[in-house]
Amino acid sequence: xxxxxxxxTIGAIIPTMKNAIFAEGIxxxxxxxxxxGFSLLIAFSSYDAELEAEGIRNLVARGADAIxxxxxxxxxxxxxxxxxxxxxxxxAWAFDPNSKHVCIGFDxxxxxxxxxxxxxxxxxxxxxxxxxxxxxxxxxxxxxxxxQAAMRAAGLPVEELTIEETEFGLPQAGDAFERLVSRAxxxxxxxxxxxxxxAGAIRRARDLDxxxxxxxxxxxxxxxxxxxxxxxxxTTVRVPHQAMGEEAARALIAMVRGHGATSRELxxxxxxxxxxxxxxx
Numbered sequence: 467x468x469x470x471x472x473x474x475t476i477g478a479i480i481p482t483m484k485n486a487i488f489a490e491g492i493x494x495x496x497x498x499x500x501x502x503g504f505s506l507l508i509a510f511s512s513y514d515a516e517l518e519a520e521g522i523r524n525l526v527a528r529g530a531d532a533i534x535x536x537x538x539x540x541x542x543x544x545x546x547x548x549x550x551x552x553x554x555x556x557x558a559w560a561f562d563p564n565s566k567h568v569c570i571g572f573d574x575x576x577x578x579x580x581x582x583x584x585x586x587x588x589x590x591x592x593x594x595x596x597x598x599x600x601x602x603x604x605x606x607x608x609x610x611x612x613x614q615a616a617m618r619a620a621g622l623p624v625e626e627l628t629i630e631e632t633e634f635g636l637p638q639a640g641d642a643f644e645r646l647v648s649r650a651x652x653x654x655x656x657x658x659x660x661x662x663x664x665a666g667a668i669r670r671a672r673d674l675d676x677x678x679x680x681x682x683x684x685x686x687x688x689x690x691x692x693x694x695x696x697x698x699x700x701t702t703v704r705v706p707h708q709a710m711g712e713e714a715a716r717a718l719i720a721m722v723r724g725h726g727a728t729s730r731e732l733x734x735x736x737x738x739x740x741x742x743x744x745x746x747x
Contacts, residue, residue, distance in 0.1 A: 474504050474505070476506055476532050479510075479534070480509070482511075482513070491714075494707065494710075504531075509525055518535075519543070519547075522535075531553070531554075532556070537557065556717055557570075558710060560572075568717055568729050572705060573734075574612060575608040575609070577703045579612040579616040581702070583616040584736060593613065594627070594630070595630070596629075596656065596664070596667055630643075632663065640666045640667065640673070642663070653682065658686040661689065661693045664702070665686070665693070679743035685741065699741060701740075
């Protein structure tokens with residue numbers, strides 16, 4: 467009898483699937499793997515460094531031939547562990563041309579700076595931001611840095627940027643919106659670090675009788691389906707989730723097969739919708 471050939475497996479460590487931010491990219495990633503006969507194992511980190519490290523060790527123990535991780539924020543010992551076990555690793559959802567690890571992703575800082583720059587061109591000067599927790603999340607920090615970069619470029623004082631950090635979720639974003647406008651009631655632009663946070667802010671703003679965008683404009687990041695469903699439609703940055711998932715899969719498969727792979731920066735796009743308008747005089 468012929469011995470059964472072991473199915474090759476790719477592991478992925480994902481911060482969360484409680485919202486749709488990672489869903490489209492991971493689905494495309496899985497479909498591209500399946501097309502080449504690979505299976506996918508997923509573990510979740512909940513943005514906890516120790517939980518992520520444990521998840522990666524478990525994925526390797528279960529026979530993962532390569533690992534996908536989200537962003538660069540992790541202890542060097544994690545990459546050393548993977549190197550010691552000769553398990554290829556790819557970083558997605560972020561791009562760093564100086565990284566020694568293959569990465570398929572985008573520049574959150576530049577993308578957010580571009581969108582906020584558009585809002586500043588419309589006349590917005592007083593800006594607030596609802597951000598995901600920045601600790602252990604390089605994408606969140608990069609988006610805050612992008613807002614600050616746009617403000618500096620326009621000659622606006624960065625120290626006047628009011629930031630509220632919160633957990634993911636529409637109710638949590640709504641609570642953060644209330645805290646933010648109590649601290650900075652004169653803001654005319656609310657920047658959501660992602661579409662979920664922006665949508666939660668819009669919903670709470672309407673509950674509090676704010677007109678969006680008349681009283682306050684709201685912008686987000688990602689262009690998930692929620693951005694088109696919320697009312698008014700959310701101005702945001704479109705991330706190429708599907709292309710990123712497909713390219714990450716192809717790169718990891720090439721690495722497993724010993725062919726090597728190169729990093730690639732994917733381009734984002736600004737999507738202008740009804741939630742952004744010039745501030746009232």
